[in-house]
Amino acid sequence: MDAHRALLQQNDPDLYAALVGEEQRQRSGVELIPSENYTYPEVLAALGTVFTNKYSEGYPGRRYYGGQEYTDVIENLARNRACAVFRSEHANVQPLSGSPMNQAAYLAFLEPGDTVLAMDLSHGGHLTHGAPVSHMGRIFNFVRYKTQPDKEGRIDFAEVRKMALETKPKIVLCGYTSYPRDYDYDEFKKIADEVGALTMADVSHIGGLIAGDAMRNPMDYGFDIMTTTTHKSLRGPRGGMILCKKGHAQAIDKSVFPGLQGGPHMNTIAAVAYTLKEAATPDFKTYARNVLANAKTLAKTLMENGGALVTGGTDNHMMVLNTVESVGIDGKEAEKVLDEVAITTNKQIIPDDPNPPLRPSGIRIGTPAATTRGMGEAEMVQLGRWIIDTLQHRGDAGYLAKRRGEVEELCRGFPVPGI
Ligand SMILES: Cc1ncc(COP(=O)(O)O)c(C=O)c1O
Known part of the structure; x- marks a missing residue:
């Protein structure tokens, strides 16, 4: 792998720079898009x-x-x-x-x-x-x-x-x-x-x-x-x-x-x-259980801090936060504000959404990737509070810069497999 990377670096520096940038992005922020994950080094x-x-x-x-x-x-x-x-x-x-x-x-x-x-x-x-x-x-x-x-x-x-x-x-x-x-x-x-x-x-x-x-x-x-x-x-x-x-x-x-x-x-x-x-391993069973436990904790924390979840809770790995009801902004803006503090989510339509798909009323949040990094319930409580707090402080550049630093500091404690 290292030899292959060295060749890529030598023969296509532009492509290699983008790869290194993406690795840095995946490492330094929290990935909460429910459909994403960090795969095994063996898969890479x-x-x-x-x-x-x-x-x-x-x-x-x-x-x-x-x-x-x-x-x-x-x-x-x-x-x-x-x-x-x-x-x-x-x-x-x-x-x-x-x-x-x-x-x-x-x-x-x-x-x-x-x-x-x-x-x-x-x-x-x-x-x-x-x-x-x-x-x-x-x-x-x-x-x-x-x-x-x-x-x-x-x-x-x-x-x-x-x-x-x-x-x-x-x-x-x-x-x-x-x-x-x-x-x-x-x-x-x-x-x-x-x-x-x-x-x-x-x-x-x-x-x-x-x-x-x-x-x-x-x-x-x-x-x-x-x-x-x-x-x-x-x-x-x-x-x-x-x-x-x-x-x-x-x-x-x-x-x-x-x-x-x-x-x-x-x-x-x-x-x-x-x-x-x-x-098929017992470790994977533990992982799957942890994904669900993390989702329950994150959902509960969001709701305790004023977040309106579309189904009032979760039975799986994801939740949909109605951002219009929770903090008065649409999902497009919420996704962008969270991006600024290195928390990645995605805008999401809600049932019978009155807003259009590119400016919907919510965001979708999930725990598979964060759980793969080893984050647990304490981190979910932290992230749930940060999400609501960050959305409430949108437009406050100083606050957002400080929060981004805190998110990156949290991430340093949880290495990404394969990078
Ligand atoms: C339920 C479901 N089916 C199918 C797909 C399509 O998968 P892909 O993006 O790999 O084409 C997705 C992707 O988000 C999905 O969530």
């Missing part, structure tokens, strides 16, 4: 290997190119480990990221115009769950259920059932990008069974928390398909995977390749295999 090593040179279209034992004796080993390791960690009958580890992973899953079972029942985007669903601006939203007919903000964001399953009976979806989809609760998978399954639909859970955000047995696993509830990114709470490289029952394996594999993608990124698959080895 695997990503930078000669597996990136190899074309491996097809699947282990059935490839379109020769020279696959080692790529078959790593893909089988990744698939077998994925099945073990997620208690799944089949795994496809080739999706290049979360969006193509969901596209491949839909395209395996749906015809254009078919209906999918999915979560409303402003209530927590992801763009690939049928946003009008995504191609998926143009190809398929997405019908959206909502959460109940006045009931801690819980889902009204009587309403979901009514929608399912009316619209006859082919897939009942649950999963989210900004929803701080856990799901009752049994209820989704009952509704899907009643209307003859497949069940699909996109657990991209909580894949690591499920792997670490800290949250419910849809596969334990008989779900047909589960998709997850590998780079969020799972701590792996950027990628996606599809878990499914054996009976769906052929449709899923054909849909990923040759349906949607060409050659898999074998260096990423090597890194995914390593990630899943880590995910």
